[in-house]
Amino acid sequence: MLPAIFPFLKASPAVTALIGAGTDPITDPVRVYRHGSAKQNVVKPYVTWSVPAGDAQITFEGADADTFRVQVDCWSDDGQEIDVLAGAVRDALEPHAHLVAYLADERDPETKRYRISFAFDFIEPR
Template sequence: MSAPINAVCALDSGVSALLGSKPQRLYSFGDAPQDVQKPYAVWQIIGGNPENYLAGRPDIDGYRLQVDVYASSGSDARAVAKALRHAIELNANIIRWGGESRDPSTKNYRYSFDVSWLVPR
């Protein structure tokens, strides 16, 4: 039970060019391996709900995902976010641009956004 973000992004050549394909550097639960190659992105479910009806079982689940891109430069972080947006937008909606920041200890650049994704059961 989750949104198929990895599967959708794996089919996009722009994402694969930036995040690789085997393995793809797009990690669930907001958890990337230690010392992973940059750029990379993480995602996690931050909300959602089934489409409930008065009669019968829901036939679709709604998910809200937070996606965070990490890179060695701001331009790389923006390029990956743009590629992810391009891959995702035909399947889901970007609902929030979360902003840009730089981690004071790792010096990684971060670009964040949220996605609303409806997934048929």
Template structure:
């Protein structure tokens, strides 16, 4: 099992207003189809570990995720970033803010954050 980022975000009307439905443009890293309409979001697991106990086996895993928004404008990237942040923060912990820049080659705006997500087994 992994962090339920897609399920949580796809259930948020604020997120789907910006990222659509059928499909919701929220993809595991490397799986956004070529030519995907912007804005879109990719996420990836960058760390993880079980929550260990001395007297029993782990019943919870911790996933560290990196979430990145790609958009045509800074304001669009910001709107998606904020909608995702609000949806995810109800289920997990926002632990840091990442890239906030414009790509020199594609001219896409990119804005991201990191998440710690505890998943019960």
């Protein structure tokens, strides 16, 4: 039902070169996590995503599609790497969704971790 964020990112060689290729779930996982599911000491860089909003497109003929606003957050400890990761993630998702907002470009004052966030709108036919 929700957009296929993980498969889209896993299919991108530019993304997996940065966040793991998934050749082994223990030693080389693809580090894409639904919001709140990344482990405390996850290897950086990584990507998280959440669905803060959605909507059903309903016509007189019935339910046609669902739209989802998906927030995608890129995380890194390196200021240059975060830019590369964010660009790769954007390029991997734009063929499947509409990029509608840049939400954050910041550095956490406590962890010193960089974050770049996007909002994408996905339309999922029903």
